[in-house]
Amino acid sequence: xxxxxxxxxxxxxxxxxxxxxxxxxxxxxxxxxxxxxxxxxxxxxxxxxxxxxxxxxxxxxxxxxxxxxxxxxxxxxxxxxxxxxxxxxxxxxxxxxxxxxxxxxxxxxxxxx
Amino acid sequence: xxxxxxxxxxxxxxxxxxxxxxxxxxxxxxxxxxxxxxxxxxxxxxxxxxxxxxxxxxxxxxxxxxxxxxxxxxxxxxxxxxxxxxxxxxxxxxxxxxxxxxxxxxxxxxxxxx
Numbered sequence: 001x002x003x004x005x006x007x008x009x010x011x012x013x014x015x016x017x018x019x020x021x022x023x024x025x026x027x028x029x030x031x032x033x034x035x036x037x038x039x040x041x042x043x044x045x046x047x048x049x050x051x052x053x054x055x056x057x058x059x060x061x062x063x064x065x066x067x068x069x070x071x072x073x074x075x076x077x078x079x080x081x082x083x084x085x086x087x088x089x090x091x092x093x094x095x096x097x098x099x100x101x102x103x104x105x106x107x108x109x110x111x112x113x
Numbered sequence: 114x115x116x117x118x119x120x121x122x123x124x125x126x127x128x129x130x131x132x133x134x135x136x137x138x139x140x141x142x143x144x145x146x147x148x149x150x151x152x153x154x155x156x157x158x159x160x161x162x163x164x165x166x167x168x169x170x171x172x173x174x175x176x177x178x179x180x181x182x183x184x185x186x187x188x189x190x191x192x193x194x195x196x197x198x199x200x201x202x203x204x205x206x207x208x209x210x211x212x213x214x215x216x217x218x219x220x221x222x223x224x225x226x227x
Contacts, residue, residue, distance in 0.1 A: 042219040
């Protein structure tokens, strides 16, 4: 299994508070992604990174920011959490040169009250 | 930008029956195409992928998929479904010359009845 660790795995927070989710990989893969999974919507790409300090927006980036200061870590921040951001968040990694297959973390369940 | 459509939200098949899950994509060129499976409470696992070459690709667990350029489709098939195949299936398209990104369809939930 790919070495991907997400933290925290579960979090309950209140509307308006900041939240940071961390994705840590030990595979030295170039690409890292944050997705959210919601019933009826599948997985939607929030942000992704194609190298240190290189990030770009995905399909549903409003309300989220990301940072990647080193290869192994990709942080997703909700500056001011809203109830609509209650979701399961998945981090994924990929090595483009091997065809872009994604390897997923176990997910982080976030509840915003 | 690429997009993916999975027309069937859920499908029910009898154990031992054949299965076909539909997937249509939109992209200007031939993208990378994937099928992933997510069992209840689990993460996602790659079933198979297509980049080029033979348009019929074989995957794990007895699944196969056929790429049809003329229909912009990449349908997933299995000749005989097992109860353990009950899960949610996601079609995905990967593309991008600068930043490579993978976009998923909304998923099809498969129910298997005895």
